[in-house]
Amino acid sequence: MTAKIINGRAIAQVLRNDVASELKTLLKTSPASPLITSITVGHNPSSDLYLKLRENACKEVGIRTNHLYFEKNIREKQIMETIHQLNNDPSVHGIFIQYPLPTYLSQANLIRAIHPNKDVEGLHPYNLGATYLGDERLTPCTPQAVLTILKHEQVSLQGKDIVIVNHSTIVGKPLAGLLLQRNATVSICHVYTKDLKRYSSQADILITAAGVPKLITGEHVKKHAVVIDVAVIETKDGVCGDVDTTSVVDKADLLTPVPGGVGPVTIACSLKNMVQTYKTCMGQK
């Protein structure tokens, strides 16, 4: 048997339609449509691509965007000042910092500077903590995308053995929190893990975001597993994920492709978060 390949673009379209229709309703009583400001520092091919895709997606559903670009040697203080201005500007309903940032900038400082009500990515300590406490109004976009895909594919989570290959603040840690909230048994692996295969080969659901091409082969995957590939790696042969599709496709039951899997759903989830920050800024829950 060959795995069913999950159609991330189709799932994203459903989400975008939901967002567009919710916005249409909101705009019947709201004076202004949402305006979201993105901040980027320097250029990075995959960041530039994401920005463009996100801005297109915003346009489609009726979210206005603008974009502040800083040169790579910008001082942190100057970005902070810009964030404070955006926090205080009632015409701005959300702020989005594009990662990765140059390493001399503190991601933690910049996230903390954004007002929690305008934190589109759900990464401000207050929103991240609320997510862990079960208030999931503003959860980080990538973990939210993974949950959305699993829900769309009617994969139950309670009691499942789930392995996440990533322990970052943006992906692995919040995703673990969300899955635990749903009573899954969760193992979080990463580059320091002694024996990845021992974990991954027992997983009912394997979620990988390591950024290492062909890290996950058929040997790493349990028969009938669900495999979600979050990685987006640019190689000279094009974009790929962590999964060696050729060897995994005969073992897994469900598999997300790269591109066209988690990526488009992540962008759609960021639209959902934008509507949430907009509602909060407009005094709704």
Add this chain to the structure above:
Amino acid sequence: MTAKIINGRAIAQVLRNDVASELKTLLKTSPASPLITSITVGHNPSSDLYLKLRENACKEVGIRTNHLYFEKNIREKQIMETIHQLNNDPSVHGIFIQYPLPTYLSQANLIRAIHPNKDVEGLHPYNLGATYLGDERLTPCTPQAVLTILKHEQVSLQGKDIVIVNHSTIVGKPLAGLLLQRNATVSICHVYTKDLKRYSSQADILITAAGVPKLITGEHVKKHAVVIDVAVIETKDGVCGDVDTTSVVDKADLLTPVPGGVGPVTIACSLKNMVQTYKTCMGQK
């Protein structure tokens, strides 16, 4: 070989001495010693015991305490109002809610009502999120106690296979975050886990907080493992933890007893947090 039994009371004493000496230094330039207010709702034997032990420990190191007791049928709104008064009272440097609360009260609402600067338990969304982002100034007391014990016993964490049996907001989830921050491979099990033994028997470090006497027997433990028993269960034969000591003691290398293990260290960690909220309230970092 028989496991070394960790002396939690001795570790707690070291922490209490550190706290006392830090406070002594702080009080040279501060006008008032710390005042911490505890809130309890109804009576519960183990809560009452903890409260008493904590108040004694506070007294020893020079922290003043007071205690607001509410009857079991108190309305949430009334507790909220009290919390707001305490938030605005500059003579109060920390607020402590004693769990468990009667189930009709929302733990999340009450935690959120405490000003993050006065949140002794580190459970306010802002502090919990900050912990996950690596800012560990105010981390929940029990996870902090586990880390303190492991550090005191010079147990390295990076790359270790660690299993936590508990997925609550107060213990399992923040503990997982803190261990991932230290690059351990972490699995979180709980009552919905299909096969606990498969996880626990592979753990270099097993941390259990299920509240089920004799849940963890020798068969659940890997040879030379470190076993940390967080549970405190009152039985007719006295207080015990999750671990069946008789069968585990010959397999593990290190083991915390109950009582006298994690409990006293948790209380000492709450004193550390009280000093932290005091410093923040007094305008220090």
